[in-house]
Amino acid sequence: MKAIMATILSNEQVSDRYWHMVVDASALNTEVRPGQFFNVRCGDQLHPFLRRPFSIYRINPDRKTLEFLYLVKGLGTQRMTAMKAGEKIDLLGPLGTGFSLEPGWDTILLLARGVGIATLAALAQEAAANNVRSVAILSARSRNDLLAAELLQGFGAKVYKVTEEDGNSSVDDVRLLMNNIFQEHEIKAAFTCGSKRLSRLMQEISMEKGIPAQIALEEHMGCAMGVCFACVCDVLDQGETRTVRVCREGPVFPLDKVVLA
Numbered sequence: 001m002k003a004i005m006a007t008i009l010s011n012e013q014v015s016d017r018y019w020h021m022v023v024d025a026s027a028l029n030t031e032v033r034p035g036q037f038f039n040v041r042c043g044d045q046l047h048p049f050l051r052r053p054f055s056i057y058r059i060n061p062d063r064k065t066l067e068f069l070y071l072v073k074g075l076g077t078q079r080m081t082a083m084k085a086g087e088k089i090d091l092l093g094p095l096g097t098g099f100s101l102e103p104g105w106d107t108i109l110l111l112a113r114g115v116g117i118a119t120l121a122a123l124a125q126e127a128a129a130n131n132v133r134s135v136a137i138l139s140a141r142s143r144n145d146l147l148a149a150e151l152l153q154g155f156g157a158k159v160y161k162v163t164e165e166d167g168n169s170s171v172d173d174v175r176l177l178m179n180n181i182f183q184e185h186e187i188k189a190a191f192t193c194g195s196k197r198l199s200r201l202m203q204e205i206s207m208e209k210g211i212p213a214q215i216a217l218e219e220h221m222g223c224a225m226g227v228c229f230a231c232v233c234d235v236l237d238q239g240e241t242r243t244v245r246v247c248r249e250g251p252v253f254p255l256d257k258v259v260l261a
């Protein structure tokens, strides 16, 4: 983990609610893993005092840049939209434990909802670099919010889009779609982010199919460095429930171990 003042290369609105930021990460000199995140200072004012966590959307080691895709929610993300190319942004990271791709997992299933798509995009990028085929279900409120679909297709992923707008994003619809995908593809592992409902479905189906699955959890964070214990969740460990920190032990966990309340 490193604290850097990174130069913003671009920061653009890409849909009604989403923005995309590219930063120069040449000062980092550290490997960044899909699923890890940066804790970002949203401007130079005292408020909001706490940094905000953002997953890495895309890692470009050749160009030494990092990309973030963010949804404008409250004050912190509103402040981020005011940042301009050429200005500096205060980043702390990479933080947390990222996803792992095991040898032999030649086809993987990604299930992302909303801004969870940002977190899984970097994994699709790493999968493509390792000749691993991704099959992705992207779920969002509207077609407009399915921002990473083209990016994932560019990585060779087979993408299925489901939205409220199209009336095909209910848990039952996604269950049906997942069952079809399992018939068509020999899925070796699954990954999810962005929705408790869909993660529970993925937990159920991955256990039923006997495949490993990983989840990137999003919890409200304080320090994001393991000190404040603001972002805890429960995991099952050898039959016992254990409380762990999402920022430190996670945000990526084996899905079968996570207690999804």
Ligand SMILES: Cc1cc2nc3c(=O)[nH]c(=O)nc-3n(C[C@H](O)[C@H](O)[C@H](O)COP(=O)(O)OP(=O)(O)OC[C@H]3O[C@@H](n4cnc5c(N)ncnc54)[C@H](O)[C@@H]3O)c2cc1C
Residues within 6 Å of the ligand: 037, 048, 052, 053, 054, 055, 056, 057, 068, 069, 070, 071, 072, 073, 074, 075, 076, 077, 078, 115, 118, 119, 217, 218, 219, 220, 221, 251
């Ligand atoms: C590990 C991790 C990775 C993340 N990656 C991304 C990403 O790539 N792109 C992205 O857009 N967002 C991501 N988030 C969520 C992002 O951190 C929050 O949306 C952001 O902190 C909101 O800040 P704000 O000041 O704009 O809104 P706030 O004023 O802090 O919050 C606005 C509303 O959102 C709720 N909220 C805030 N943070 C969270 C959270 N973590 N989970 C659920 N609800 C929350 C608040 O309760 C409030 O109702 C990630 C969160 C975590 C923990």
